């Protein structure tokens with residue numbers, strides 16, 4: 001459904017994405033992992049058209065996204081840090097978003113209800129705690145019943161009850177056949193919510209296969225030690241590259 005074909009992106013001299021090839025299919029849930037600064041958010045923003053790759057192309061349902069915005073309507077995006085006009089009240093924000101999508105007649109209000117956002121609809125966005133702001137971002141991502149959900153560190157900053165509510169919602173959408181991409185450093189969440197693992201390292205796709213294969217290849221029966229092994233392999237790769245450079 002989403003094809004990332006040989007995309008590369010540099011910020012200044014830094015090569016952040018190097019010749020990425022990735023496929024994301026409906027009905028699967030992908031864990032996008034990698035150390036800080038490995039390019040996860042840049043990849044997500046490229047798919048959303050918020051970052052323009054230097055080369056390569058991204059196709060959604062077989063069509064290049066370049067110069068198009070309509071495809072975005074199929075995607076619900078929960079950013080790592082949601083930025084909203086600080087004087088705008090929660091209720092006004094939801095009304096504005098709904099006005100921007102007049103063709104949508106039915107909303108998914110599961111998270112609005114479970115996070116009890118209606119009760120605080122008159123609070124200004126600028127006065128919200130980080131976690132409440134995350135709840136608003138999550139509720140907005142699901143509001144228009146998108147076919148694709150892109151969730152950047154979705155559980156960061158949420159209290160344990162909210163985390164469970166959001167995870168149950170993601171599971172529900174997954175069962176309904178949505179395509180889900182999640183970046184997170186919380187491996188337990190990823191193990192519960194995803195079936196495919198993508199591990200980025202220094203701007204390259206270091207691993208891209210099912211979680212079952214990841215466990216097989218690393219010889220680890222559990223997700224967390226399997227990822228730890230991948231990380232060790234990347235460090236070895238880095239050391240050997242360094243010694244080659246110094247030779």
Ligand SMILES: Nc1ncnc2c1ncn2[C@@H]1O[C@H](COP(=O)(O)OP(=O)(O)OP(=O)(O)O)[C@@H](O)[C@H]1O
Nearest residue numbers: 011012014016034035036037038039040041042043
């Ligand atoms: N707009 C930008 N201008 C310059 N450099 C940028 C920009 N956006 C990202 N970068 C750099 O690109 C690299 C990758 O950043 P990115 O946010 O994609 O990483 P990440 O894997 O999502 O990291 P984290 O786990 O910390 O969220 C970083 O070194 C970052 O500083």
